[in-house]
Every structure is written in structure tokens, then in C-alpha cells.
Amino acid sequence: MTIKEKGYSHWEGELAEKRFPWWPITRFGIRSTFRKKFFKIFFFGSLIPAVVFLVGIYISERLEDFRSMIRQPGDFLTVDPGYFKSYFCGDFLLFMMVMILVFCGAGLISDDLKHNSLQLYFSRPLKKNQYFLGKASVVFFFLFMVTLVPGLVFFIMKLIFAGSLKFFVTYPWLPLSIIGYSFLVTLFFALYTLFLSSLSKNRRYVSILIFAVYIFSDIIFGIFYEIFRNQYFALISLKVNLKQLGAFIFNQKLPYSIPWIYSLLIIFSLSLLAAIYLRKKVKEVTIVK
Amino acid sequence: MSIEVNNIHFSYGKVKALSGVDLSLEESSIGLLGPNGAGKSTLLRILLGFLTPDAGEGKVLGYDIKEQQSLIRRYVGYMPEDDCFIPGMDAVTFTSYLGELSGMPRQEAMKRAHEVLYYVGLEEGRYRLLETYSVGMKQRLKLAQTLVHDPKLLFLDEPTSSLDPQGRKEILELIKDISSKRDIQVFISSHILPDIEAVCSHVVIMNKGQIAAQGEISKLKELKYRLYEIKLKGEALGFLQRLKKMGCRVEETEDMIRKVYVRPDKNPQEIFRIAAEEKIQIRHFVKSQSTLEDLFAKVVGVD
Numbered sequence: 001m002t003i004k005e006k007g008y009s010h011w012e013g014e015l016a017e018k019r020f021p022w023w024p025i026t027r028f029g030i031r032s033t034f035r036k037k038f039f040k041i042f043f044f045g046s047l048i049p050a051v052v053f054l055v056g057i058y059i060s061e062r063l064e065d066f067r068s069m070i071r072q073p074g075d076f077l078t079v080d081p082g083y084f085k086s087y088f089c090g091d092f093l094l095f096m097m098v099m100i101l102v103f104c105g106a107g108l109i110s111d112d113l114k115h116n117s118l119q120l121y122f123s124r125p126l127k128k129n130q131y132f133l134g135k136a137s138v139v140f141f142f143l144f145m146v147t148l149v150p151g152l153v154f155f156i157m158k159l160i161f162a163g164s165l166k167f168f169v170t171y172p173w174l175p176l177s178i179i180g181y182s183f184l185v186t187l188f189f190a191l192y193t194l195f196l197s198s199l200s201k202n203r204r205y206v207s208i209l210i211f212a213v214y215i216f217s218d219i220i221f222g223i224f225y226e227i228f229r230n231q232y233f234a235l236i237s238l239k240v241n242l243k244q245l246g247a248f249i250f251n252q253k254l255p256y257s258i259p260w261i262y263s264l265l266i267i268f269s270l271s272l273l274a275a276i277y278l279r280k281k282v283k284e285v286t287i288v289k
Numbered sequence: 290m291s292i293e294v295n296n297i298h299f300s301y302g303k304v305k306a307l308s309g310v311d312l313s314l315e316e317s318s319i320g321l322l323g324p325n326g327a328g329k330s331t332l333l334r335i336l337l338g339f340l341t342p343d344a345g346e347g348k349v350l351g352y353d354i355k356e357q358q359s360l361i362r363r364y365v366g367y368m369p370e371d372d373c374f375i376p377g378m379d380a381v382t383f384t385s386y387l388g389e390l391s392g393m394p395r396q397e398a399m400k401r402a403h404e405v406l407y408y409v410g411l412e413e414g415r416y417r418l419l420e421t422y423s424v425g426m427k428q429r430l431k432l433a434q435t436l437v438h439d440p441k442l443l444f445l446d447e448p449t450s451s452l453d454p455q456g457r458k459e460i461l462e463l464i465k466d467i468s469s470k471r472d473i474q475v476f477i478s479s480h481i482l483p484d485i486e487a488v489c490s491h492v493v494i495m496n497k498g499q500i501a502a503q504g505e506i507s508k509l510k511e512l513k514y515r516l517y518e519i520k521l522k523g524e525a526l527g528f529l530q531r532l533k534k535m536g537c538r539v540e541e542t543e544d545m546i547r548k549v550y551v552r553p554d555k556n557p558q559e560i561f562r563i564a565a566e567e568k569i570q571i572r573h574f575v576k577s578q579s580t581l582e583d584l585f586a587k588v589v590g591v592d
Contacts, residue, residue: 116373
């Protein structure tokens with residue numbers, strides 16, 4: 001007898017409150033991103049700096065072996081917090097992070113708005129914050145893969161290649177810097193992406209916005225700086241603000257002579273505005289029209 | 290009682306949406322009717338736990354509508370009116386995904402998704418991307434996602450909207466089958482009154498934020514009158530006025546047939562007597578069944 005002929009049948013299991021009710025959202029987001037054309041190329045391309053820096057760490061511990069190949073006298077490769085800052089605040093990595101956002105983040109909310117899926121989510125025992133966390137975790141996953149994970153791997157590999165804890169004793173705060181900066185940049189980019197994704201029902205527009213806002217903020221800074229020669233215009237650029245904070249967190253000289261706190265305030269304010277807007281834009285109550 | 294609310298009040302700013310709604314429902318299939326702005330959506334939102342009432346109290350499936358909103362949504366199924374899906378998924382992934390969000394273990398959700406998709410008749414297309422689904426298939430899919438976690442109470446919002454007659458019939462049959470289970474209740478909000486009549490045993494009619502009528506459809510339809518359809522020839526004004534004086538309600542339909550509601554204490558032969566006195570010919574006289582539409586029109590006060 002087929003199921004249809006048998007009629008409706010009950011499920012024997014028990015519904016339970018899950019510890020991470022948002023996890024299915026994240027899992028689906030990660031899987032669907034990997035299914036996108038060209039994403040794997042971009043994603044693995046964004047890991048190239050990590051490989052290069054890792055090789056650098058290896059070479060720095062085997063300098064004697066490579067001495068014959070080096071013409072430059074003295075320390076040509078020093079692994080210190082500045083080395084880590086160079087990785088995290090490199091233009092290429094930041095650019096690749098934005099490209100990852102275009103792939104994994106553009107449709108996160110805009111697709112739900114376009115296809116009226118919010119009502120499907122919120123008719124389940126899912127709270128608004130859990131929905132956002134599920135969506136933001138997709139961004140967290142991909143950005144941590146190019147920030148937090150390589151950063152910690154660098155640190156551990158440095159200790160392994162050195163065969164001593166001297167590096168850790170010298171810079172005991174460095175793991176915290178790696179974690180702190182990774183969280184800061186990832187949280188900012190997650191809110192930035194979710195905010196832009198909630199502005200339109202068309203994921204293509206959102207993709208363009210994610211890319212354009214990042215690039216144009218830097219171009220506008222460049223234009224104003226050329227005209228007025230005032231470093232404070234650097235605060236317009238998202239990239240520069242992240243670099244300023246990176247330099248501060250890794251205890252390095254700031255690239256622009258502007259207090260780092262201004263950059264923090266800008267990044268924090270933008271994140272806060274994005275969070276407020278998201279809470280207002282996505283309303284659970286609108287599911288019943 | 291699966292739904293029990295007492296003296297519910299709710300306002301959107303200065304606009305009063307619900308005022309003093311009392312409901313106590315345990316029937317297997319209940320229809321929710323009312324004109325636009327009657328407060329149906331607000332009531333559904335409160336029952337689903339999206340809005341907290343300004344005043345009053347209530348329980349859905351034994352869970353408090355003010356305190357245990359999340360638990361309510363765990364055990365109810367909601368089928369939205371709108372066309373809604375998650376792009377990039379096939380039907381099995383979609384249904385099991387929503388089962389998981391309801392609190393089902395992943396493997397169980399997947400197994401159950403196959404079952405409910407078979408049940409709603411989507412076994413053939415269950416691995417197709419949802420973007421390629423027809424309107425009818427999407428409607429069935431919405432029903433499948435409503436059923437996946439085996440809810441005890443279903444809220445179906447216009448379940449047959451935009452379906453062809455065959456699709457509509459099949460969905461109604463499925464709803465009838467579900468509501469035939471003693472431990473599942475179905476609460477249907479629809480503008481298609483024959484659908485409600487076909488599926489529901491009970492009805493709640495709302496008007497201006499209040500319950501205008503509620504009860505068993507067959508009993509409500511009996512009401513306190515008998516219905517006759519008549520066709521007249523001649524100047525009917527005086528005749529109709531005398532019928533109204535007699536206590537009958539008269540409605541004119543588009544094809545010039547008049548529906549006359551006669552109170553049970555009145556003899557229908559009186560109609561012929563008055564017609565003779567007013568020199569009116571009655572060309573057609575049929576005792577008719579009152580429909581839910583008649584009841585709705587009477588309760589809500591529209592023709």
C-alpha cells in the first residue's frame with residue numbers, strides 16, 4: 001500500500017530544543033556557496049598568501065640552509081608581530097575577503113526577501129537573532145578560514161619549526177591579537193554583508209554593492225587625499241580603517257597618523273547601524289499578511 | 290482545548306484590530322472567515338505567537354500565547370498564503386531543512402521529508418530544484434513542509450489559492466484526510482467559502498475585530514429561517530416591502546432570482562397570499578439550501 005493510499009501517518013520521534021538551532025542555516029549556506037561557479041577558485045586563491053607566509057616562517061627558521069641563495073646581508077626575513085600584521089592587513093587578502101563576501105554573502109538575506117522565505121523560517125521555533133546568527137555564521141566560516149585559521153597555524157608552526165617556546169615567551173599576547181583581529185574583521189564584514197544583502201531582493205545588485213562600497217570608499221579617500229593632503233580623509237576608506245586597527249592590535253606603527261580609536265569608532269558605528277537596520281528590516285510578525 | 294483565548298484585545302497604534310475575542314476550539318477542522326480588515330491575520334499572528342495581545346490571555350495546545358510563543362511554533366504547522374521557497378534546494382532538502390529547524394534530528398527529518406512528499410504527491414519531482422516547480426507543485430510543497438514535523442495543529446492560509454480545479458480538489462482531499470485524524474486539528478483561513486464548507490465542520494466568522502459567529506457549520510446554516518428562491522413578474526416593490534414587514538430578509542442575486550429568508554414561525558404560503566394581493570406573478574419558487582456564503586453575508590452584513 002502506498003503512502004498516499006495509507007493516508008497521513010504520524011512521525012514517531014520527539015521534537016527537541018536544539019543547542020544550535022541556527023546550524024542548519026549555516027550548513028546550507030556553506031554548501032550552497034561551495035556549489036557556486038568559480039567560488040572554489042577564489043577561495044583557494046585567497047589561501048595563496050597563507051601558503052606564502054607559511055613558507056616564509058619555515059625559511060626564517062632555516063635561514064642558514066638558504067644563506068647561499070641570499071645575496072642580501074643581515075636579517076632579510078624576521079617573523080614577528082609585524083609579519084603577522086603584514087598577512088592580516090595585506091591588500092590582496094582584504095580584496096579576496098571581499099570577493100568571498102560577494103560569493104557567500106550576497107544572497108544570504110536578499111534571496112529570502114525575494115522568495116518570501118522569511119515566513120518559512122519564522123513559523124518555526126527560530127528567533128530573529130538565531131536567524132541572523134545562522135546567516136552570519138556562513139560569513140564567519142569562510143572568513144575565519146582565511147584569517148583565524150591561518151593566523152593560528154602560523155603561530156603554531158613557528159613554534160614547531162623553532163623547536164622552542166621562545167617566540168611565545170617573547171610575544172605571549174600574539175595569539176590574542178590574531179583572535180581579536182580575526183573576530184573584529186569577520187564580525188564587521190558579516191554585518192556589512194548582511195546589511196547590504198537586506199537592501200535589495202536582487203542578489204546581483206547586492207554583489208555589486210558589496211564590492212563597490214569597499215572599493216569606492218578607498219577611491220574617494222584617494223581623491224580627497226590628493227586634493228587636500230589631509231590624512232584624516234583616510235577614515236572614509238573601509239580598507240584603511242581595518243588596516244589602522246590591524247596595526248594597533250598587532251602593536252605596530254599605524255600606517256596613517258590618525259588615532260586608531262577613530263577607526264574603531266567608525267567600524268563600530270557602521271556595525272551598530274547595520275545591526276539596527278537589520279533588526280528593523282527583518283520582522284518576524286510580517287510572516288502572516 | 291487546542292485553542293482557547295479569552296477577551297483578547299490588540300491595537301496597531303490607534304487602530305483597534307481585535308476587541309474582546311473569545312475562542313474555545315477543539316474541533317478537528319475549523320474555518321476562519323471574515324472580510325478584509327476583520328482581524329483574521331492579527332488573530333493568526335497572536336495564535337502563532339508573533340504578537341503579544343494588549344489584554345486578555347490564551348493558550349494554544351496548552352502553551353501560553355504570551356510566554357511560550359516559541360513552543361507554540363514548535364508544535365504547530367503554518368502554511369503561508371504566499372508563494373515561498375528557498376532557492377537552490379530540491380524538495381527533499383527543503384522539507385527536511387525545515388523539519389530540522391523545527392527541532393527534528395537530521396536523519397529523521399530526511400526520512401520524514403520523503404514520506405510527506407510521497408503523501409502530498411510530489412514523489413516524482415522530489416529531487417528537482419524548486420525554481421522549476423509549477424504553482425500547483427509549490428502549493429503541495431508548502432503543505433509538505435507544514436506536515437514534516439508532524440504538528441498537532443495546522444494553520445493553513447488560503448491553501449487552495451491559485452490552483453486549478455483538479456489541484457484544488459486534490460489539496461482539499463489531503464486536508465480532509467489530515468483532519469480526519471483525531472489528534473490533528475486544522476485551522477483554515479480562506480476566502481473561498483466552498484472550500485471551507487467542503488473541509489471544515491466548524492467555522493469562526495470575524496467582523497470588525499470581533500467574533501461575529503462561531504460554531505458547527507450545519508447548525509449555523511440552519512439558523513432561524515428557511516430559504517426560498519423566487520422569481521417574480523410585475524412591479525415587485527410593494528410585494529417586497531410587505532415581505533420585509535412580515536420579518537423576511539430578501540436578497541437579490543445577479544440573475545434576478547430573489548432569496549427570501551422566512552422565519553420558522555411564518556408560513557411560506559403567506560408569500561403566495563401577499564403576491565396575489567399585490568398582483569405579482571411568482572414564476573419560480575424553490576426551497577433552497579442556505580450556503581456558507583449566505584451565512585457569511587448575513588453575519589457580516591454584506592450582500
